[in-house]
Amino acid sequence: MPSKPWSGRFQEPTHQLVEAFTASLAFDCRLAPYDLRGSIAHARMLAKQRVLTRKEAAKIVKGLEGITREIARGKFPFSAADEDIHMAIERRLLKKIGPVAGKLHTGRSRNDQVALDLRLYVREVLDGLQERIRRLQRVLLDQAEGHAETILPGYTHMQRAQPIVLAHHLLAYVEMLERDRERLADARARLNVCPLGAGALAGTTFPLDRAYVAQILGFDGVSQNSLDAVADRDFLVEFLADVALLMTHLSRLGEELVLWSTFEFGFVEFPDAFATGSSMMPQKKNPDVAELVRGKTGRVFGHLLSLLTILKGLPLSYNRDLQEDKEPLFDAVETVEQCLEVLTALVPRLAFKPKRMRRAAEWGYLAATDLADYLASKGLPFREAHAIVGRIVAYCLKAGKELTALSLAELKTFSPRFGPDALQALTLEASVARRNLVGGTAPAQVRRQIRAWAKRLKA
Ligand code: ARG
Numbered sequence: 001m002p003s004k005p006w007s008g009r010f011q012e013p014t015h016q017l018v019e020a021f022t023a024s025l026a027f028d029c030r031l032a033p034y035d036l037r038g039s040i041a042h043a044r045m046l047a048k049q050r051v052l053t054r055k056e057a058a059k060i061v062k063g064l065e066g067i068t069r070e071i072a073r074g075k076f077p078f079s080a081a082d083e084d085i086h087m088a089i090e091r092r093l094l095k096k097i098g099p100v101a102g103k104l105h106t107g108r109s110r111n112d113q114v115a116l117d118l119r120l121y122v123r124e125v126l127d128g129l130q131e132r133i134r135r136l137q138r139v140l141l142d143q144a145e146g147h148a149e150t151i152l153p154g155y156t157h158m159q160r161a162q163p164i165v166l167a168h169h170l171l172a173y174v175e176m177l178e179r180d181r182e183r184l185a186d187a188r189a190r191l192n193v194c195p196l197g198a199g200a201l202a203g204t205t206f207p208l209d210r211a212y213v214a215q216i217l218g219f220d221g222v223s224q225n226s227l228d229a230v231a232d233r234d235f236l237v238e239f240l241a242d243v244a245l246l247m248t249h250l251s252r253l254g255e256e257l258v259l260w261s262t263f264e265f266g267f268v269e270f271p272d273a274f275a276t277g278s279s280m281m282p283q284k285k286n287p288d289v290a291e292l293v294r295g296k297t298g299r300v301f302g303h304l305l306s307l308l309t310i311l312k313g314l315p316l317s318y319n320r321d322l323q324e325d326k327e328p329l330f331d332a333v334e335t336v337e338q339c340l341e342v343l344t345a346l347v348p349r350l351a352f353k354p355k356r357m358r359r360a361a362e363w364g365y366l367a368a369t370d371l372a373d374y375l376a377s378k379g380l381p382f383r384e385a386h387a388i389v390g391r392i393v394a395y396c397l398k399a400g401k402e403l404t405a406l407s408l409a410e411l412k413t414f415s416p417r418f419g420p421d422a423l424q425a426l427t428l429e430a431s432v433a434r435r436n437l438v439g440g441t442a443p444a445q446v447r448r449q450i451r452a453w454a455k456r457l458k459a
Contacts, residue, residue: 152357160364303328
């Protein structure tokens, strides 16, 4: 058995440093199931086109099916001598069925083969991720269902701004995740094209039925340019970009959980099973899970940048640089899957603190906009109303009291338009309830959103 399938024109064996330097088996072994599916489809097509006899193809397919079982059971004998997963499988096939194994590679190159494997792999990952996103959306929705009336301060610039309800805040993440899911679905549609038949770069002399292979493997079509087919990794860039944005959203959620769990905020408490302690400070309970979600986002950004950098300036068509696409991809997949999974387990167990939230919403003049809106609704131009309420806030700051502590007589010294109903406008309940338009934080609107999401997510 020759040590390398390409060793024919070589006069000396590969240097051991080069073996190690060029090998990808340690990580592309993950592609084995996809490589096998691709090879089985290729062999069946070769038989259909009479490039192989029925008997030859049957032998090859049977051998590949045996290897598929070995891989699934962890019984595949990996050898460090194999450069990559494609060669490892081919060598194994040779061992199992003899020289007819050598006919499998007819009309195919590792260049179109690896492009195929990656598309099959990412397609499956995309389907799985969409389901994982759905699960996180569902647990966020479950929490939202219990908090349609839980009032907390909404923030801009990290300053208390206007009261909102907690469900509204949680549903903001459900919206982000929905866009993430849609982006993954878009990416899937674009990548679902079969590159097999491109050969090394120029196509092949054999009469392949490309459409037949594509159909067996569930592709929507075949690539139209062989050079592009072996050189293209756009689908990986798209995937990593989509995942980077998804991680951005998870990181923002993580950051809010870190912040909200501080003594200063006290809006949420982590369950003990999802927190960690300090080796020195006995009192500590740290939100490490949320911090790590935030931190791991950095490495996923890095993977996107790695791949863009690998592709930038690469001439057509295949170049070995492309082998460097795999580790960033696999790590990004593992990272985002883990983050989604741990958040999905954590969210249902978060104990939000409605009393603390409410107390926070009572301080900081959160009803100032409501008071200005009140004057504007009595006919005053909003800009003038804004100025008047600004003076009222300044007065309150000086007097050391909240807007809600003002009497009607005090209000009237700032504007004659204030009537008895002005005080009513200042309550937290009135404030949220009045934002009763599509997308607003009024509990009535938020409950509508909850119903709509329940319908969508249960389907
Ligand atoms: N391990 C290679 C990769 O991941 C497979 C293709 C190798 N092709 C080649 N001509 N050396 O890109």
